[in-house]
Amino acid sequence: MRRERLIFFRRNKMEKNEKLAMIRHSMAHVMAEAVLEMFPTAQIAIGPSIENGFYYDFDLPRSLTEQDLEEITERMKNIIKSDRTFKRSVVSREEAKEIFKDQKYKLELIDSIPEGEEVSLYNQGAFTDLCRGPHVASTKDLNADAFKLLSVAGAYWRGDEKRPMLQRIYATAWETPKELRLYLDHLADIEKRDHRKLGKELDLFSLHEEAGPGLVYWHPRGARIRQIIEDFWRKEHYENGYEMVYTPHVGKSWLWETSGHLGFYKDSMYPPMEMDNMDYYTKPMNCPFHIMIYKNSKKSYRDLPCRWAELGTVYRYEKAGALHGLMRVRGFTQDDAHLFVTPDQMEDEIIEVLRFSLHMLHSFGFNEIHAYISTKPEKSVGDVEKWDAATEALKKAVEKEGLKYDIDEGGGAFYGPKIDLKIKDAIGREWQLSTVQFDFNLPERFGLTFVDKDGVEKQPYMIHRALLGSIERFFGVLLEHYAGAFPPWLSPEQIAIIPVAEVANDYAKELEKRLKKDGLRVVSDLSNERMNAKIRKAQQMKIPYMLIIGEKEMNNNTVSVRYRNGKQEFGLSYDDFVASVKAKVESKEQL
RNA sequence: GCCAAAGUAGCUCAGUGGUAGAGCAGCUCACUCGUAAUGAGCAGGUCGCGGGUUCAAUUCCCAUCUUUGGCUCCA
Incomplete structure (x- = not known):
């Protein structure tokens, strides 16, 4: 029964999507007509x-200009109201070329339409x-x-x-004004959650053009959240069989020549620093460094798997136009790890990495997760058997975890197949966070080996993985997901103590001391402000708990x-309050 | 990198061919207050940076840096 309804609903949704696509495409024609009215010499491309x-x-x-958009909007409204029909006709290529002889695009x-396919035109009014x-029947089907x-x-x-660079007009269109309004509200919500805005308002981080674009400064409140994330990350990694390593931030060109980055990736690297006739580069990735550790001693199959993790800060010279708040930066910290495994271990290791990934994402409150597997592209390195085995392992792992997944055929990097995990945030946007990638290139280039049971030297599989992606970007996503109202375990300040008046200041200080001793993050606001102003301030900083204390609390040794x-809750005992906060922190729940 | 818009006080923004203004934040003073802004006063800017036009430029022009929206959706 339910299933049928679901199918019915889906079909409805599909029909709705098709209808919307028709409306939007028809709107695009209307817009083109309006633009041609205003600019008769305009060349039109696609819509x-x-x-x-x-x-x-x-x-x-x-x-x-903005004014032009208003005028185009007015003209579009008039066109829509004049009730024109969309008429389809099929013409020969020659006829089509004659009709569009002034329209070079x-x-x-027309020339790019495959032979044998018919050339169709749609006409409404003068356009x-x-x-x-397809299109709607008439402009009266448009609102x-x-x-x-x-x-x-x-x-x-x-x-x-x-x-040539063209001018593109973006627009949104719906069946009804109500749907339009809902969508515009959604856009306003996105704007309100913008991590750049929240970062400023909550005093979490900043970027400084004069000190270098795309480089992030973490303020105390932001740094605290980052530290909580990193502490949690390290603890979980140790518990899940990883070892931490630290590696340098710069390395000689030899590393990047060997890894191949100087060949493929040079434009994205910061330029070299010359020293003692040698070029040094800041690292755009951590892999070659972890490889150096691997190569430091001869490895036996007994040493594998090696799981080495590092919060490794890398620098990449992203194109100026690509920079975006914390989401796209030039210096960032990958929550990186490399696994060196024997072929036998590969499958179990992948399953384990995926399980661990999901565990981490769930911990941060992301529960809707979608996997994307990318397979072998045309140009690639490594044997076909290796690719097949690795791709199979990826699929098995995803299936074992019961994840929904899509396959991007041929979408892998040249050096190996991968799984990317995308999460859905609180307002339904997808963000790619985790990535798990095989690498058949670096073990070859660096000549990595291990001695197997049979005494023969063999090449290990190498897996790169990042669970959160980069700390900067992950922080941006988290910030937008929670709209700045972090759950207590992540809140930079969990508790704000607000004395009603100066008489309670001493009690406030005493409470602060006790709460800190109990491992909670507290600030007390002893400023000369009124209580209401202090509450407002704490509220704006999105601090989850406020303790309002005055004479009543002082005399009864309680908190409100x-x-x-x-x-609001009044007259709680200190112990009850602390226990309830700690329970929330422990469970990582949102307040 | 390319197209477009923007850059004025810590923040949000107004404004003008005759070298600038508001609100908030900051500082000082008074108020000692019971669940989202107490009041008064003070201070704060080479108007992104460089050049040009002009008697005079923050304003106009050019260049440059940075930020923002795009540059993936295929007749």
């Missing part, structure tokens, strides 16, 4: 429907577009109040940076608690 809306690319005599598109369709032009952006023709969500 597909996309997630949540549509866009259209134009080559225009001048750049668009369309001409190029005809080369288009595969003039259910779309919004969002932004203008540059976009290369066909996504190729060597081709105000929770971040506004709930």
Whole structure:
């Protein structure tokens, strides 16, 4: 019964998506018509429907402004209201070329339509577009109040940076104004959760253009959260069979020549520092360093698996336009580990890494997880058998954990297959965090070996893995996931003590001392402010517990608690309060 | 890197061809307060950096750095 309903619901959802795609694509045509009204010489490129809306690319005599978007919107509304039908017609290539003889991008598109496929046009009113369709029947199927032009952006023709830069207008479109409003609310929510904004408001971190873009400064409150994350991370790693290592931040070019990074990756590395006629590079990855440790002594099969973890800070020269808050930076700390394993151990190790990954992600409150397996690309190193065995191990592990997964055929790196895990955050956005990658390249290049039972030297499998990705990015994701209201175990300050008036200051200090001794993170606000102002401040810093204390609490030796969500409790004993906070911290639950 | 927009006090932002203004934050003083902002006063800026035009530039122009939105969605 339920199953049937589910299927029905799914079918409905699919139909809805198709309908929306039709609406959006039709809207794109309407927008193109409006733009052509304003700029008769405009060259039009393509205008597909996309997630949540549509866009259209134009080559225009001048750049668009905000005012232009308003005018285009008005013109679109008029077009929609004039009730034009979308008429489909099929023409020959020659006819199509004649119709679009002034539209160079369309001409190029016509030439790219495979032989044997028909060339169709859609026409509404004065506007005809080369288009595969489908479209709604008429503009009256579009709602003039259910779309919004969002932004203008540059976009290369066909996504190729060597081709002309076009102006792309992004828009969102829905069936009803209500759906539009919900979507706009969602966008506002995203803005409110923006980690760059929260980072400033909660005094967690900063970036300084004058000191180097894309490099992160962790403030005391942010550093505290980071330290909690790292402490937890280390403890879990020791418990799960890893050893910690530390490696240098720079290394001679020999390392990067051998690893191949200087060949493939040079543009993303910080330029070399010359010393004693030798080039040194800051590290863009930790792998070669861990390999040096491996190579330091002859390894027996008895030594494997080696599981070596490091919170390794690396530097990569990301393109200027790619930098984004904490999500894309130039210096970051990978929660890296490398596993050197025998072929026999590979499968169990992968299963274990995946299990461990999920455990870590769950601990931080991410419960919806999707796996993506990427397989062998055209160009690759390593034997086919190795690729097959490794890919099989990845699949087995994912299946064993009961994860939903997609396969990206040919999407692996040239050096090995991988699994990426993406989590869904509190408002449904996906973020890639964990990655587990085989590497058939580095063991070869560095000549890694181990002596097997039969006394023969063999090559170990090498696995790179990062569970959180980078600490910076992970922190950004966490911040947006919780909208800054961290669960007590991660809160930089768990408790704010707020005396009602100065008389309670001594009691506040005493409480602070006791709570700190009990292992909790506390601040007391002894400033000359009013109680209400102090509460407001603590509330804005999203501190989960506030202890409001005055004469009553002092005389009865109790505390009154105000929770971040506004709930209040009066006259709690100290011990009861501490026990309840500790229980929350222990369980890692949100308040 | 490319297209577009932006850069003014610690933060959020206003403003002008005649060298700047608000709110919050900060500091000082008074108030000693019971669950989201007590009041008054003070202080704070080479208007991103460099050049040009001008009697005069924060304002106009050029260059540069940085930030933001994009540059993956394929007729």
